[in-house]
Amino acid sequence: MQHPAYRLVQNPELTVRLDLFQVKRITPAVIRIALDRFKFKSLSSKPLFFRLLGTGTGRTFTSKDADYRKWVVLTVWQNSSLASEFSNTSLIKNWLTNTSEHATFLLSPLISKGRWANQEPFGQPIPKRWDGAVLSITRARIKMHMWRRFQAEVPPVSQSLHMSEGLLTAFGIGEAPIGLQGTISIWVDNKSLTQFAQREQAHREVIEKTHKLDWYSEELFARFAVISAQGHLNGVALPPEISLK
Secondary structure (H helix, E strand, O other), rough: OEEEOOOOOOOOOOOEEEEEEOOOHHHHHHHHHHHHHHHHHHOOOOOOOOEEEEEOOOOOOOOOHEEEEEEEEEEEEEOOHHHHHHHHHHHHHHHHEEEEEEEEEEEEEEEEEEOOHHHHHHOOOOOOOOOOOEEEEEEEEEOOHHHHHHHHHHHHHHHHHOOOOOEEEEEEEEOOOOOOOOOOEOOOOOHHHHHHHHHHHHHHHHHHHHHHOOOEEEEEEEEEEEEHHHHHHHEEEEEEOOOOO
């Protein structure tokens, strides 16, 4: 949800935090996802926006993709200090009691187009050059009558994505079993992500069909500079360098 004091005027210190938890036990994680949305209201420092997300491979966007041991807490903060202090809250500490692996990314928005729950959670970023690693979030609300058509188009794009040069890792995210779907991907640099977006045929064809068939009722694409990465992901310690495959 969005903090009432949030304004869409871009704050250059705006910091996006992404916590990725690999859990030991599934049931406590499911309970956390259900209850933590209420716990955000009791935080002394509240994020401007947050989402609790399930994950999957992103290869078909069906229930077969779901990874019930990997969960995401996505938050947006006024600055990096508040984002870092989130680690000290009971909300994060409770997740860590059931975690076998945890990675935290602090991100600065580079591009954000579209809306999420009728909001612009990442503001309107000021263009800036970034030569380091980047993280991309794509998210859409798929019209129910277009779901089967959309689902049929996913495998070629997913295969192309996972074979792309410069990709470090990618996985699906979801707010519901169907209809509210997205992808998080991390790349060695901006150039690699841009090449995939502009040159991969399967991706270009889906973009064209998106405009032609109008299968989203809402969509968002955002690209972020990876300011810092800490912890472990896929068995790899972060940093000194982000290499997650």
